Amino acid sequence: MENSDQIIQYLLSGLSNGSIYALIGFGFAIIYNATGIINFAQGEFVMLGGMLTIFFLNVFRLPLITAIALAVGVSTAIGIVFERLAIRPLKNASPLSLVIITIGASILIRGAAMLVWGKDTHALPPFSGNDPLYLMGATMLPQNLWIFALTAVIIIASKLFFHYTIFGKAMRACAFNSQAASLVGISVKTMVLLSFMISSAIGSLAGIIIAPLTMTSYDMGIMLGLKGFCAAIIGGMSSGLGTVIGGLLLGILESLGAGLISSGYKDAIAFIILLIILFLRPEGVFGKKETERV
Amino acid sequence: MTKSQRDIIIFTAFGLAVMITPLLLRGNYLLNVFVFIGINTMLAVALNLLLGFAGQISLGHAAFFGLGAYISGILTTRYAFDPWMAMVAAALCVGVIAFIIGFPILKLKGHYLAMATLGFGIIVYIIFNETVDWTGGPSGMSGIPNLSLGPIIFDSYMTNYYLIWVFTLLTMLLSVNLANSRIGRALRAIHDSEVAARVMGVNVRLLKVQIFTVSALISALAGSLYAHTMTFIAPASFGFNFSVELVTMVIIGGLGSIYGSFLGAAILTLLPEFLRVFHDFDIVIYGLLLIVMTIFMPGGLIGGFEALAAAINRRKEA
Amino acid sequence: MLSLQRITKTFGGVTALEDISFNVESGAITGVIGPNGAGKTTLFNIATGLYSQDTGDVYLGGQNISRLPPERLARLGMIRTFQNVELFGQMTVLENVMVGLHTKSKSGIFSCAFKLPGQIREEKTIHRRALKWLEYTGITDLAGMTAGSLPFGKGRLLEIARALASEPRIILMDEPAAGLNSRETMGLAGLIKKIRTSGITIVLVEHDMELVMDVCDTVVVLNLGHKLAEGTPRDIQENPEVIAAYLGDG
The missing domain is CATH 3.40.50.300 (P-loop containing nucleotide triphosphate hydrolases)
Known part of the structure; x- marks a missing residue:
């Protein structure tokens, strides 16, 4: 009995972390589909979300909701600057240069955050208290509920955006065939910029909702970013739902692995899964296989 | 003067400069910095073979460096191996590992290759931290013996300098040779057009794995040398950040340029020393350097110099 | 055939x-x-x-x-050329043709890195034969140019020279x-x-x-x-x- 309680506990915390991975993975997939770029700086926007919210809360004494809105706004602005200064100047760049540029950006953002906020970890107060809830013998914090709810809202909202708004449809058209899209008058440049904006906004939101649970520091973005990428890879980089399932799956495997095998190797689990998938099925578990054309 | 004659002259001049440098340096501090430049040059040249020549990125090279260091450390401290034997064992071991993982990893391209090598690097880093019984975990491993050759024990800054630089110069010489050979050309061909290289009979898949293996093996050798000269190692030296630093060295110096890798390694080793005043600024500067160099000077410093020289020549002719 | x-x-x-x-x-x-x-x-x-x-x-x-x-x-x-000319753009014209001789040579990484005597001889042969194919296709004067900077028509000739080099x-x-x-x-x-x-x-x-x-x-x-x-x-x-x-x- 105790054992199964424990397992439920692992599942819960796995789902909660998994939601965050799914959101970050979403950010990866959005940029990848618009540009073919894997943005190695994705995780830094997650860090920025948490750090900026804490900054606005503590320094300007703003109410939580305002601080969150401002943090998302600033992160998005940084995403815009990043795209304009580092991505747009490179026309027809090789994947190698793009990898290096986005890594450069990630180091730069991380370094700047360290200079501004120092190396300490910071805590964001939970959105609605710390009194645990009990569910089937497992405990859960209200923040976990916030994570589930907000993840669902963000994912549904982006689904609606991509399928029912003119911008969303235009972005999907670009992802499908950017040449054809530009022929029918869609500005591919604008869509690329938009993808960076949405992606950094979603990333920062993910960082904000997880911050009360995990503490935030300037270097938290690397690991979270990589795990988000892992979620996106499981999902095949394109299918929206695939990434969500990928994230949740990763979260659960990680938390079960940490609980039942060894907590020290928790972080390794994501990367082992990542390697296995890249080796065996690089198009993802839920992705479609593409016919290679020369 | 043919190209190969010019290569010999440049290498001889460089080698002589390296050999007399310690006589001009005052104090152990600078000598020690130059020991690090040597190790980093060796690593950057090794990575350049893969990144600059074959055009295949690795964000996990610090892992090979670390594996070399730890295998050497464990074999000498626990199994009383002779340090030289440990070094050979470490290099072979890492070579075999790289060869085995090379096949699935190098099937991947671009971003996916970057992510896979990164993942490999992080897994190895976690293993260094977690296998405490073997590695001493995060607090590191000490008491690794120095190398010795007959009566000479490599335990002073001066002896270490020559030890490291002999290996570094050898690495550079062999890499220059390789660059101007059938294999070097095939690697650069892969970089420029994989499909054309295959059609011309280059076994792209095998050659990529071979160069990956050689690159990992040299990195492991550098790791062993590092372990035996510092006598203390800890996982922090072999993490993701160091992998990125190595890539930065190669990019700053110039993809495919052996002397560029030296330049990149020297700059990135000296930078934190000069910036010590500005504590922690170095990471921001690495980031900026990576972006700015990739956008404005894709050939790196050496490429920049060459372009400048060509421009001056053209002006002279005109 | x-x-x-x-x-x-x-x-x-x-x-x-x-x-x-x-x-x-x-x-x-x-x-x-x-x-x-x-x-x-x-x-x-x-x-x-x-x-x-x-x-x-x-x-x-x-x-x-x-x-x-x-x-x-x-x-x-069996060798082919491409509709859009697939050259090794960052290598010289001569080096491109030398890659064409890849199948006609066999030195491995080790002998290339250590410049073993056999490799030096082979390298000379590769060089000589590559020059011969440049002459055959009439682009000897471009030998030192970067392939990526060639005009299209010359690039086409280079691609054919490279193909011929593999005999x-x-x-x-x-x-x-x-x-x-x-x-x-x-x-x-x-x-x-x-x-x-x-x-x-x-x-x-x-x-x-x-x-x-x-x-x-x-x-x-x-x-x-x-x-x-x-x-x-x-x-x-x-x-x-x-x-x-x-x-x-x-």
């Missing part, structure tokens, strides 16, 4: 080639023509191992080479005249004939009818993935089905 037998290839449900068979005679120049979308390049990609066919087999000199990778085919003496039995050229002006095309026709006299079998995919009719011994016509006709240039020019296919196309 080269024999394609009952090749079929589909891309995601669309049939690109259906049941294509023909033989290429040793020492002859065979042209493959057809309107856009006829499947000519796909056929080339299958013959040279870049695509794999759904069904059917390819034979080279009696040996079944279906599903062999391109690097193996190069060693068997192939058979060369497949994918639209060698595409992007060339009429003077360059005339030069190309001369070069193709010269290559044939040295005993190398040639297959051309080509749009330029004048070139095809000038140099080819046999012409195969594809239309919408099917083989429409095969015969001498004269037969083909008079074949009503071929005329209809071309007129119908535009």
